[in-house]
Amino acid sequence: MKNVFFGLGVKYEKGIHARVALGRDGRVIEVHESPDASGLNYRSGRLRQMAIEWDDSVAFGEGAEPGIAIEGRVMVEVHRSAGGSDLSCRIGVWDEDGIVFGESVKYASGEAPCVAMNRQAIVEVHESPWNAKIWCNLGRLDEGTDSIVWQGNTYLDAGIQPGIAINAQNDVVMVHGNASDSDLHYRVGKLGRDGIAWGPAARYGAGSHASVALTPEGDVIVVYETNDQKDVLQRFGKIRGKSIDWAGEAVYFDDGARPSVACNGGMAIQVHESELFNALWASTSRVADRSRWMQDNLRVLGDLTLPWLTTGASHDAGMYQHGLLMSLGKTQNLDLYQQLGNGIRYFDLRPKWDGSALYVSHGPITGPALSEILDDVRRFMSEGNRELVILKFSHYAKFTDGIYEQLVEMLQDKLGRWLFQNLPQGARLSDVPLGEYLRHSGVVLIVCDEDYPVDIPAAGIWVYRDSDSPTAELGDLRVYDKYSNTTSYDTMSTDQIAKFQAYDGACVDRPELPCDQFLLSWTLTPPTGVWLLSKDANRNLGAAMAALPRENASGRVINQLYVDYAEYSRATDVAMSMNGIP
Template structure:
């Protein structure tokens, strides 16, 4: 299903209540009010490049309360705002011409009285304006037509009660209005504009929150963003217009912190801008692809099918199973099913045996996450839906709480373990067999088991998935060599002395720092020097993993935010392939969805419709 994932934005200015618009040529327009007590209104243009907005200089164009803008494919931009001051209630508009060099605005024209205006325009020059009454909660709309640098508005029509209305209009004349009703209820209404006349269906409640914004594509795809009703979270959701209603695709998901979000769509991209969280007056923006991430391999098999693993870019999840459990070790907040649905295809899983169960852990076996069986059940759930995707599970860092207690204390005791009947066995071959049995019992029907005449690294994606979706399980250490199990392959790191024994060899070198700039420099240096050969043996290395992670003792979320915000823009400065004709294969991150790693992978794979 088509979904949006804006992730964490990048700061681009200071100000208050930004509004954004974009068109099919990748041109973006933004307007906002000055920070502080100033009533100055500012505008700028930018261009969408990959998953970034390259903003041009800002220009002052008027005075007033927060402005709202819209843009069509002819470069016609319209803007509305309210008069400045508590006692003023005038509503004003501008019409301008937008180009990469800036906006040529027409004059300021008063058209009504009210507050909180918003506007939309389509390629025919039809406009739809909405606003709130200056004295009560009544909501009003006006239709109109752009002629030159003016708008011929029709009379105002009442359509409901609420606040902060926003509107979207497409080239089929479909209109979507969203607004905040009583309390924290968010409502929408779908209408149709015909010959300058507007008709709305009934208002429908769809969520809880504040300050909603909406965008609408020509094929009826709806993208909505809003604030949390209490805290400072920002939320996104997608739906599709059906008649006079919207069929929402899943629920709302959080993408950043902040306030007063605004959204626009065109083609297969959406852009959002918002104000910083709490009292901050910083302005932030980000871009999302509109894509079916759950089926990104399957949907692009004509292009990807002939590629081998070393020729494909994937999003990768660091400590993928640490989405619940001990808060000190959390590195993700999506469970495995949701990570798979988001498009992650490489998972770092670290199993630990505790009493009679296997858990996922991080750092120390006592820092436990979910049961491994639960993680594998999520994989089975995703694969059972019929996705023709290749999923890679890397099992490594085998441990047990008992073995760590022995290492640390020299003995295992009931007091250390705080259990009635402690299992004093260390992680050994018997425990590995139990692990292998668990994997087989949960996802055996999807395991890559075909022992082809050519090595795993030489199999194409189409060959690996010729019988449907498959899970490639690779295991580190000596166990997979000593205990042969069909469906469990040998993993090796690039620097291992016996790397040539690996069925899958990955360059995986983390930077071991909490400094983003140091991590970025180190990872980029690693990639620039990567030759596609192993370090210690004369053998090909299959995949390069960009370890875009910081390594604090705890509070991974706080440290991951800067790295995730910067991933797309940073990769835009990196030459791929490098001078050795190698590419980045695995984008390895914490809190994967906030980094937009799957969208970046789609662009780096140079898939049709997703030009970088």
């Protein structure tokens, strides 16, 4: 099922009470109050892959609690008067010469206005200035007078902090909070000739300051802050009649407060305030089914071989368990099934024998049983996902030849149905197009480092080598993989990008030996507590990749976006953009 995941935001401005709108062509318009609440500002920008290229902030009048909507080149902005309860609106036009807003015109009294629009109508909701009631106002653009013709306020529901969205099919969703408790409710409506026919209110969560967006297909994205005003959550669903079919519970995606969300169908954007300071943060997400992103895009990806394909990659993929001791070696938040569902396709697994069973480990910290991890992979593949999944095994702890044979037996027993086993005569793994790998079903490509796979060959088990290995010529898959070994994001990012720019597709000091893939090790290396340091790396991945050309000077591309806490980096979405998936 389609979903979104915004991950960690990037700071773009100082301010409060931000709202955002997203045009079909990738235009972004954001409005907010200045940090000292002295006036209103807007910032325009455009999506570039998974990043936002912002223009400078522009002051455009007095007011508070602004809201914004966009349809084509036309925008509607609403706000409350500073220190008062007058609600005013104005029309903006975004053309080749930039953005021009008209004069503000009062249209109602109230608080916390929010506005949405499509080609047919403008829908506005706001709180009453006197009590916890929500009012709705329908309007339309009068092009002859460059004004909005409002039908007048209609009582909608008891509540506070309303949010509104409308799509091209005239589906409408309103979300709001309660004055007496933390319950959040929604109502689904349909705009017709006689106005909006609303369904009943339904509870969907607990928190405050909710915002909602809709896709043309009726997918629903809701974001809101938790009761302690420290975290922002997202929830995704689909309109079914007058209710919403939710795809799971709400999930955390960043620290912060007062989020706002917008969507243009294939892409979504959120902005929110810092939980502590008057700073504004933004991030984007694809609206996509990440569990099947390869098979859904074989038209674009089918001819790509491994040296030209980019995927998200999970560092120490099995170290996801919670607990006091486990947290010392924790590098991921999702188990393997969840990581696969998030679109990650390359997994770093480090097996360990504890005397009675196989586990994975990170240094001295033991993680989950390997059987649990392989069961997750088998579950994902059994669901019919035609995806190429690479499992890389290395750093064997307390192994012998006999233990390695047990590992191979377990891999073949649990995953044998999907193991890639046969290459055309004279071909290497890097010569096979993705479409050929996935011709009949999903495929698991297992590659093992060190001497074991050479000395103990087995069907479906291929030899892995780093590009600087003295025995790189033995590798069925050869990968440039050099981490930066630092706790500084600036040092790591500079080092990794420099390594990519110098990468020429050959093994280190072996120019005659082709290297198959470049792994961008977008990780920091603290002695423990990976989560805190991973946040800087993850929040900046999208912008860093958008700033790079697809190919370096040698015509090579980045193949693996290797990250900790993979979902917060949006590595799959970034990889999809880098592969040219629209």
